[in-house]
Amino acid sequence: MPSNADAAEMFRTIADLLDVLGEKFKPEAYRRAARSIETLTEDLSKVAARDELRTIPGVGEAIAEKIREYLSTGRLPYYERLKHEVPAGLVDLMRLPGLGPKTARRFWVDLGVEGPAELEAAIAQGRLDSMKGFGPKKIEQIRTALAEARAAPSGGTARMPIEAAFPIAERIVSGLRARAAADAVEVAGSFRRRRETVGDLDILVTSEEPERVFDAFSALPEVREVRLRGGTKETALLTNGLQVDVRVVEPAAFGAALLYFTGSKDHNVHLRSIARERGLKINEYGIFRGEERIGGRTEEEVYGSLGLAWIPPELREDHGEIEAATRGELPTLVRGEDLTGELHLHLSPTASKEDVTRLLEDARRRRLTFLGVVVGGVSDDGRPFSLSTASLSALDAGVGRGLEVARAVEAEAGALPPALREVKADYRIVRATGSPPESPGKVREGPPILLVSHFEAKVPPSPDAARGWVEWARTVGAAVEVGPGAERLDSTAARFARDSGVPLALRTGVGAPADDPTAAVALGFARRAGAGPSDVRLRAPGPRAAPRRPTASR
């Protein structure tokens, strides 16, 4: 059974091949469909079985038919025909930095070059020298790109998990604030939209002195190489290979620029076409009626000029949020300050009484009313662990004054291991590893009251695996914890849980180091899912609450 990722990759390749053939709008249509398919919360075959392929943004009748054909036969003759028509090597050429479809096509048509190796040979033979538009610099640029691609075959395009990008973004932002004549510094792009992975960082700065900003940025220890530098933007590579774009704008354009550089591309295109319909023009400098700038200092001004409410960045994918804003039906998204309960907190087994006291103080400072602490469990290597009696009594001593403290045990699904049955606990946290159990029956045995499942790295990269756990959580009355893992399918699970009415559990950041991105990333994923405050479980049922009774099957 082909995965969603397989289908998306195929449509992307189709787009590339059509690019080389000189098609104007089809490539973007296929890419848009690929992006939508990638973000589905369930397998394409399920959507197809319900005959709902056309509801996927960017999928019309022609692509829907291709999906059906691909799902039922595992092949797509249209794709195979294109691959036959266009040498595969041309797609490799097109994906080199600085080369695009037009150039790849010219090499193919004018020189008979069908791939990187042949292009290298053509350069060596001087066959590019006589081509119009190819001077020494351009040829050298291509030669370098070819050499780099040969050294790192798949390299360059890998996206970074957002949780890994957080500390990097933080360091760059604070570095710019400290060293440059920067007023506002904001990270835009897919980072601001809290996508699971980021391909680069887009950093927006307002300043009267762009040169100083660029100098300060280039001097940061993380920066390895400046790729290009103009009057308003600089592009650099970091030592870890991540690309960073820094753009400087004037304050009067900050909102328009932030909107533009936050994207997504589809969201921007949609907004700009609405502006055009109204005789307006949106660019990164503002919103214009004719020559006159009528707004752009804030994002609200730009949205407002189109009659729209401000749309949270996490929703800007052109998956219906603009229509919702038009109707005034944007969801109210959960915010950090809504999180008054922490359901899943680990203490070190060696935590002292002082550590526990500090933790409780942190919880009160954050105005938490509920704190669930794991007092015993099974570690990854299968060994049981539990908190010391000193820590436990410190916890008990900290209860009250508006803070309820509960005890949780954590283990995989199924019957509790014997060592954990002795542990006095108010609820149970279930680690979601592998596939969900066929029957939830065993989980209901014994004292556990509430379950919080969370996704481990071992979950196979299929939306249906995450979906299976979410459905299991619904059956047993559990909330689904949203963690910070691109590979753990947290974002997919959050969207599916939200859509099927299963509550989410989020981390508050209590007890965590200030630079721990877990809480911020998980909150972003929940917001991307459209979750509001009422979709989040903030506390477990009371310590002595009756066990949930099995209900008749739905």
Added chain:
DNA sequence: GCCGTTTTCGGCCCGACTGTTTTCAGTCG
């Protein structure tokens, strides 16, 4: 190929930067 407060056709965002140019094409985001 998709899509519709211009819906079954005719549009499809917009500008910076580079290298090659003498006014622009291609790439990128």
